[in-house]
Amino acid sequence: MHCQPYVNHLCQDIGLGAAAMVMQGYEGIYVDLIDDPTTLLTSLVRLGNCPPLNATASGKVLLSQLSSLELEDFYTLKGLESKTPSTIVDRNKLMEELESVRTLGYALEIDECTEGVECVAMPIYDYRNKIYMALSVFDNKHITEPSYLKEQILPKLSKCAKEVSLRLGCSENQLKSYIY
Numbered sequence: 476m477h478c479q480p481y482v483n484h485l486c487q488d489i490g491l492g493a494a495a496m497v498m499q500g501y502e503g504i505y506v507d508l509i510d511d512p513t514t515l516l517t518s519l520v521r522l523g524n525c526p527p528l529n530a531t532a533s534g535k536v537l538l539s540q541l542s543s544l545e546l547e548d549f550y551t552l553k554g555l556e557s558k559t560p561s562t563i564v565d566r567n568k569l570m571e572e573l574e575s576v577r578t579l580g581y582a583l584e585i586d587e588c589t590e591g592v593e594c595v596a597m598p599i600y601d602y603r604n605k606i607y608m609a610l611s612v613f614d615n616k617h618i619t620e621p622s623y624l625k626e627q628i629l630p631k632l633s634k635c636a637k638e639v640s641l642r643l644g645c646s647e648n649q650l651k652s653y654i655y
Contacts, residue, residue, distance in 0.1 A: 533609035602644030
């Protein structure tokens with residue numbers, strides 16, 4: 476699905492960079508993105524780039540749908556690559572993080588893929604009610620500060636992710652988790 480209009484709208488609405496990532500095999504691939512024109516983040520994310528799934532908020536969203544057996548495959552084939560000193564490279568810590576993503580409905584990334592960058596991602600579901608891609612916003616600001624996150628980021632990111640999910644045929648029942 477081409478979601479550039481949604482990524483563009485999200486970028487303009489929130490005033491931050493926005494991106495969409497899909498998983499092919501055990502790699503995350505950015506398929507749409509818009510950098511925030513007011514920052515210097517233009518070189519951090521590129522279409523077709525395949526960052527380690529364990530190092531990005533979008534990657535954590537995509538990994539959160541995998542079964543225990545699939546996660547074992549992921550660890551065996553890809554390992555847990557470190558991009559910065561903050562990247563999660565411990566299996567148990569990643570499992571805790573993925574459980575948090577399943578519970579909260581979104582993932583956070585603070586300095587894990589690129590130092591000085593924060594990211595928040597939510598799932599986009601398809602007609603099978605399965606995670607199809609992750610939609611994220613990123614910046615070098617403190618977007619994960621609790622009140623800003625809950626009052627500014629999550630409501631807008633959630634609204635956009637819900638719109639795309641519905642367009643992909645996801646059921647309304649699946650989207651009840653979008654409560655922001």
